[in-house]
Amino acid sequence: MSGSTWVPNNDPSSDFSLANIPFGIISTQSDPSPHVAVAISSYVLDLKVLVSEVDLTPIFTSSSHADVFAQPTLNAFAQLGRATHREVRRGLQDLLAADTPYPHLLRDNAHLLERALLPQRSVKMHLPMAIGDYTDFYAGYHHAFAVGAMFRGPENALQPNYSHLPVGYHGRASSIVVSGTPVGRPVGQMVLDPSVLPKQPTTGPSRRLDIELELGCFLATPNDMGQPISIAEAEEHIFGYVLLNDWSARDIQTWEYVPLGPFNGKNFASTISPWVVLADALEPFRTAGIENQTPLQDYLKQSRPDNVFDIQLSVDLTTPEGDTTTIGRTSSKHLMWSFPQMIAHHTLGGCPMRTGDLLGSGTISGPTAGERGSLLEMSEGGKKDVLLYGMDARTFLKDGDSVTLRGFCGVLGARVGFGECRGRIYSAMPKVSES
Amino acid sequence: MSGSTWVPNNDPSSDFSLANIPFGIISTQSDPSPHVAVAISSYVLDLKVLVSEVDLTPIFTSSSHADVFAQPTLNAFAQLGRATHREVRRGLQDLLAADTPYPHLLRDNAHLLERALLPQRSVKMHLPMAIGDYTDFYAGYHHAFAVGAMFRGPENALQPNYSHLPVGYHGRASSIVVSGTPVGRPVGQMVLDPSVLPKQPTTGPSRRLDIELELGCFLATPNDMGQPISIAEAEEHIFGYVLLNDWSARDIQTWEYVPLGPFNGKNFASTISPWVVLADALEPFRTAGIENQTPLQDYLKQSRPDNVFDIQLSVDLTTPEGDTTTIGRTSSKHLMWSFPQMIAHHTLGGCPMRTGDLLGSGTISGPTAGERGSLLEMSEGGKKDVLLYGMDARTFLKDGDSVTLRGFCGVLGARVGFGECRGRIYSAMPKVSES
Ligand SMILES: [Ca+2]
Ligand SMILES: [Ca+2]
Ligand SMILES: [Mg+2]
Ligand SMILES: [Mg+2]
Ligand code: NI
Numbered sequence: 001m002s003g004s005t006w007v008p009n010n011d012p013s014s015d016f017s018l019a020n021i022p023f024g025i026i027s028t029q030s031d032p033s034p035h036v037a038v039a040i041s042s043y044v045l046d047l048k049v050l051v052s053e054v055d056l057t058p059i060f061t062s063s064s065h066a067d068v069f070a071q072p073t074l075n076a077f078a079q080l081g082r083a084t085h086r087e088v089r090r091g092l093q094d095l096l097a098a099d100t101p102y103p104h105l106l107r108d109n110a111h112l113l114e115r116a117l118l119p120q121r122s123v124k125m126h127l128p129m130a131i132g133d134y135t136d137f138y139a140g141y142h143h144a145f146a147v148g149a150m151f152r153g154p155e156n157a158l159q160p161n162y163s164h165l166p167v168g169y170h171g172r173a174s175s176i177v178v179s180g181t182p183v184g185r186p187v188g189q190m191v192l193d194p195s196v197l198p199k200q201p202t203t204g205p206s207r208r209l210d211i212e213l214e215l216g217c218f219l220a221t222p223n224d225m226g227q228p229i230s231i232a233e234a235e236e237h238i239f240g241y242v243l244l245n246d247w248s249a250r251d252i253q254t255w256e257y258v259p260l261g262p263f264n265g266k267n268f269a270s271t272i273s274p275w276v277v278l279a280d281a282l283e284p285f286r287t288a289g290i291e292n293q294t295p296l297q298d299y300l301k302q303s304r305p306d307n308v309f310d311i312q313l314s315v316d317l318t319t320p321e322g323d324t325t326t327i328g329r330t331s332s333k334h335l336m337w338s339f340p341q342m343i344a345h346h347t348l349g350g351c352p353m354r355t356g357d358l359l360g361s362g363t364i365s366g367p368t369a370g371e372r373g374s375l376l377e378m379s380e381g382g383k384k385d386v387l388l389y390g391m392d393a394r395t396f397l398k399d400g401d402s403v404t405l406r407g408f409c410g411v412l413g414a415r416v417g418f419g420e421c422r423g424r425i426y427s428a429m430p431k432v433s434e435s
Numbered sequence: 436m437s438g439s440t441w442v443p444n445n446d447p448s449s450d451f452s453l454a455n456i457p458f459g460i461i462s463t464q465s466d467p468s469p470h471v472a473v474a475i476s477s478y479v480l481d482l483k484v485l486v487s488e489v490d491l492t493p494i495f496t497s498s499s500h501a502d503v504f505a506q507p508t509l510n511a512f513a514q515l516g517r518a519t520h521r522e523v524r525r526g527l528q529d530l531l532a533a534d535t536p537y538p539h540l541l542r543d544n545a546h547l548l549e550r551a552l553l554p555q556r557s558v559k560m561h562l563p564m565a566i567g568d569y570t571d572f573y574a575g576y577h578h579a580f581a582v583g584a585m586f587r588g589p590e591n592a593l594q595p596n597y598s599h600l601p602v603g604y605h606g607r608a609s610s611i612v613v614s615g616t617p618v619g620r621p622v623g624q625m626v627l628d629p630s631v632l633p634k635q636p637t638t639g640p641s642r643r644l645d646i647e648l649e650l651g652c653f654l655a656t657p658n659d660m661g662q663p664i665s666i667a668e669a670e671e672h673i674f675g676y677v678l679l680n681d682w683s684a685r686d687i688q689t690w691e692y693v694p695l696g697p698f699n700g701k702n703f704a705s706t707i708s709p710w711v712v713l714a715d716a717l718e719p720f721r722t723a724g725i726e727n728q729t730p731l732q733d734y735l736k737q738s739r740p741d742n743v744f745d746i747q748l749s750v751d752l753t754t755p756e757g758d759t760t761t762i763g764r765t766s767s768k769h770l771m772w773s774f775p776q777m778i779a780h781h782t783l784g785g786c787p788m789r790t791g792d793l794l795g796s797g798t799i800s801g802p803t804a805g806e807r808g809s810l811l812e813m814s815e816g817g818k819k820d821v822l823l824y825g826m827d828a829r830t831f832l833k834d835g836d837s838v839t840l841r842g843f844c845g846v847l848g849a850r851v852g853f854g855e856c857r858g859r860i861y862s863a864m865p866k867v868s869e870s
Binding site for chain 1: 567568573594595596599600602603604605606607608609610612619621622623624633634636637638641660661663684687690691692693694695696697698699702703704732733734780781783784785786787788789792
């Protein structure tokens, strides 16, 4: 198998090279029921159509997966486990390779090609997983340090627990949406002038609406309640990865979060990219995370040092007038905790993970200016303008702004990327009236 | 319809009088697939059997609900909305009343009775709802004050936001279990001697395992993302109530919770009682909650002052030797925020609620000693023994201890209660080893 595909119109900068083969949920004009597809180049391969029309036993050595590919989420496929994900991805790579050993199955089968290989722009993408629980961590060291320093000074930037355990909190699963879903500016309680005591809140649309650039990780296989997942086993429980924009209303969050953590400042929306990049596809891009000088508890010790991925990440802001500025570029390697460490910690006390559970990395920022994953950091707490094309500027988001996260690894022609994680802010509705 | 039922073996102290008719999920020897039943006296009425064997159109004026009663959770029934819940509950009360107008349907139908009316002890109870998201609030004023005073002194016991909004945090849905499910003592990170600086954690079984006496509220009907539920509409979105024991590992929580809130200290288990008491059944027991002197934001203003329920609550602790002591008695009226206020706040920014979502009230304690809803309060932070029958004592829970929450309203013979919310602690497994 060579590195290129016979799929036409191949763009070397595509996120969806033959090295990727990410899974997603599509609906099409001929089949409006959401079902499973993979992305290849600027196309999708509709797996529900594929498995129903040809005998794939030559390429998938185990049984057919027709049933899981007709499902409206990837959960049934994810639950089959990593050995199956690996086999199916490799089989699809064989089928789509320029030198495919099975040209008759798809490449030379015009009748099937026409119905199974569809331009991406012709299909609708859906939320890829049914998400039982969502947990957001705080593993982006530079973000945690910068935000902590803003509030407590650099000496006390990080809490004493930060280097001992991956700090995280439970998020809201019901408001996770797929890229492209409009995001309403949340109304909430906030304190406009914190210098007036006692503090007096008002209720209105958030004035400090922000983004958080994160990597999301989907769980493949569950653990029983009371049975932790050891760090050595954790990789086997991972299905794959998405980009995650953890939209955050800083003014709402600041007023509400003591003592029990973020709530309405976070739960109005979280956007994920539509394609789940399988764990195997990211394996070649491993690297070491941020060094932690603190001696770790045994359950967090990971034998391999290359426990995070070097994914090139970017944040684009598009104004209502249509001008787009890349306001941040960084790498997903700037994490101090790996997803296996997060999983081992999360389940240490026996908490059960289920297929489709989502873990967020926490905001990812690099060490230098230009590598910030939130407007809070870029604007230094709202005090400095972030300059944009079109002679515009922001501290936080305006109505009509769109934010697009992107991420990829690898060289031109062999990229493993995520596509877009995009959301546009629409104006808050009028205040709720009592009827 | 009189106040009594023809169902035999009626115990006047039963939680399940004709005034109640709570819904749950059972499996039986003849039908091991979980399905819907109601509790009446010491029996359950199997609704799947009932609706499949008799024509209930005389008592349920709208269409039959055969399909929803065969489901493994109450979600499909809950989603039908309060008007339907009300009609079905009233119809079942008519059917079960001593002076039932429909004696031939069930009471005098020996063949059906034998299969539809089963002793409670002969059926297995299951988790009543599929819970999409679980949010735990902190509306128990006396608890919040007592715990805050313990950490920051009485002057600063409550955070400035406490009286302005119902403080809450997202909990973990995957570890919510039904009464009777054993609860493993969680292993976690904790700091044994916080006076040693820098703080040094160790990993081991929690030494400060606690309970939290709470009321849980299940959502019936959803709201669309971006569309808040106004406080005037909130009651119509409520399905019913359960008792909730929010098990808490205080030592794990203390170390982990700054700055993002409780995590592993809470997510190992939360136990709920098996029967969902419909919102209508609690209507006669409304009362005023704790007065809030703070002027409220408009969206939290509730027209009726009787916005909470006066449910008599108790906490029993049973030692491994089998001695049972009632360690706390209080009322669910000691809340400063009502569930409609929690719902209005939770959805203010557009967060979507789904059928089956669970809201916890927060720990309920009364103003006096003997009315505490947690061992943390009873033992004054672990400094004072809570005395038990059998010449025993506790600060926090021992392995083998069982805790049983109970709650009821109303007079003997007409009680509306929850049954038991019980869990027994089993010992933490050996520390996870790396393989
Ligand atoms: Ca975040
Ligand atoms: Ca609680
Ligand atoms: Mg979010
Ligand atoms: Mg809990
Ligand atoms: Ni009906």
